[in-house]
Amino acid sequence: MRRAIIVDITIPHDDNLVNAEKEKVSKYLDLAHEITALWNVESTVIVPIVVSVNGLFARSFDLLLKKLSLGCWIKGRIQKAVVLETARIVRSFLTLEP
Incomplete structure (x- = not known):
């Protein structure tokens, strides 16, 4: 069975x-x-x-990982990437000079 998958990350x-x-x-x-x-x-x-800016997942996240045939191991990596990027943005905002 051929199927297409549209993945959008927000x-x-x-x-x-x-x-x-x-x-x-x-x-x-x-x-x-x-x-x-x-x-x-x-x-x-x-x-x-x-995935929220604080690393929270939507309730359907695990089901969506199954649709993509991805294991739960990727959940922690995604969460870590989002939280680190949020921290980087906050850090750069706080170091702006007035």
């Missing part, structure tokens, strides 16, 4: 996790239908990877 603030996930799915619905028709695949799956 890093919203903590209180926008659920909204960000819904927004990403609805944003790509038309594209998914078009890809299915144009590329002659059976289905197109939309996988929104949503």
Whole structure:
């Protein structure tokens, strides 16, 4: 079975996790239908990877990892990358001179 996968990664603030996930799915619905028709695949799956700036995951994160055939080992790496980047941004903001 041939299928296409659209992966979109977003890093919203903590209180926008659920909204960000819904927004990403609805944003790509038309594209998914078009890809299915144009590329002659059976289905197109939309996988929104949503991790908050503080490293929190959406509840559906584990299911989405399974869709991508990725193990839970990547969860910690993604979380670490997001938190380190957030710290880098905060650090650079705090060192700005007035």
